[in-house]
Amino acid sequence: MSSFTLPFEKPIAELESKLKELRSFSEGQDIDVSADIDRMQNTIEETRERIYKNLTAWQKVQVARHPLRPYTKDYLKEFTSDFTELHGDRIHRDDRAIIGGFATIGEQRVMVIGTQKGRDTKSNLECNFGCAHPEGYRKALRLMQLAARFNVPIITLIDTPGAFPGIESEERHIAEAIAVNLREMFTLPVPIIVAVIGEGGSGGALGIGIGDRVLILENAYYSVISPEGCAAILWKDRTYADKAAEALKLTAGDLLEMGLADEIIPEPVGGAHADPKAMAGLLKDALLKHLGELKDVPADQLLEQRYRKFRNMGVYGEDPPEEPPLPEQEPSEKADAASGDSSTKRTETEDTAESGKESEAEKPKDSEPA
Numbered sequence: 001m002s003s004f005t006l007p008f009e010k011p012i013a014e015l016e017s018k019l020k021e022l023r024s025f026s027e028g029q030d031i032d033v034s035a036d037i038d039r040m041q042n043t044i045e046e047t048r049e050r051i052y053k054n055l056t057a058w059q060k061v062q063v064a065r066h067p068l069r070p071y072t073k074d075y076l077k078e079f080t081s082d083f084t085e086l087h088g089d090r091i092h093r094d095d096r097a098i099i100g101g102f103a104t105i106g107e108q109r110v111m112v113i114g115t116q117k118g119r120d121t122k123s124n125l126e127c128n129f130g131c132a133h134p135e136g137y138r139k140a141l142r143l144m145q146l147a148a149r150f151n152v153p154i155i156t157l158i159d160t161p162g163a164f165p166g167i168e169s170e171e172r173h174i175a176e177a178i179a180v181n182l183r184e185m186f187t188l189p190v191p192i193i194v195a196v197i198g199e200g201g202s203g204g205a206l207g208i209g210i211g212d213r214v215l216i217l218e219n220a221y222y223s224v225i226s227p228e229g230c231a232a233i234l235w236k237d238r239t240y241a242d243k244a245a246e247a248l249k250l251t252a253g254d255l256l257e258m259g260l261a262d263e264i265i266p267e268p269v270g271g272a273h274a275d276p277k278a279m280a281g282l283l284k285d286a287l288l289k290h291l292g293e294l295k296d297v298p299a300d301q302l303l304e305q306r307y308r309k310f311r312n313m314g315v316y317g318e319d320p321p322e323e324p325p326l327p328e329q330e331p332s333e334k335a336d337a338a339s340g341d342s343s344t345k346r347t348e349t350e351d352t353a354e355s356g357k358e359s360e361a362e363k364p365k366d367s368e369p370a
Contacts, residue, residue: 072114078280095136114157
């Protein structure tokens, strides 16, 4: 089990501590308490299952950020046999926040691209805490175009709080790099499967997030802004992050309901960090299933479906109220009504003209100007 405990996991941690004490007592006193140990283990599993079945949106965000949660490299070690990493964007440098290369999943050759975080201070600095610079997105695009050239499907794994917002990132045009990726990913004539495995933050996630299928792990999230950032804007206080998480509708269930995700990949009880090997197996099965569904789709149809998929996102509206129909008239009645109106108008005009002539004739002559 992990040594890092989330706030809502404290009841589980307390039970595990008591279990450890019970085992230590049993070994030290040479007393058989196996029945109590089994009972305690069952209680721990029941408590964990109950807690993880009723997580709030903010608690799921905390699980997605768990420091022991599997990252892209962990999954590649588990379900790829010959991952060959490719480096650099051919313009500036190699951004370690995004890694990618050719690999084989099952019997399927693919190009895998994913965001990468670190486990300690050194690796986090190397990966910039999973926040990519512009060269990271340009490297990703270079690899995707390479995959398209060889007709190889593309898989992207997203786990980032967002693109790096620093000055050097702006100097090298981070917005342009992400925008170009969005445009070009719609034109790649090979299957693209996107999987959100942890954090899916803002444009940093969307920069490699255009695909024919969008999958999301059960306790991952995908949002235009972090809950803390949203709370700082709306309530001027980051402590309202839990309230913001509920309002943002960023959980896997919300995304599936709104049509922004195509499938939720279940996680082991206790989250992906509780059993990384089992989680890797579940993710592998989901990726192979969708690859099988997409591999025989013609390229033109694939591109059209991908375009329509994203064009249909975020469309909301209400049907206008129906107006009561006008009473219908028979054609003859309409003609009579029209002729009657015109004759009436003509008569009124003639009457006005005649009355005008009479009034001119009745005027006295001395009233005319000299």
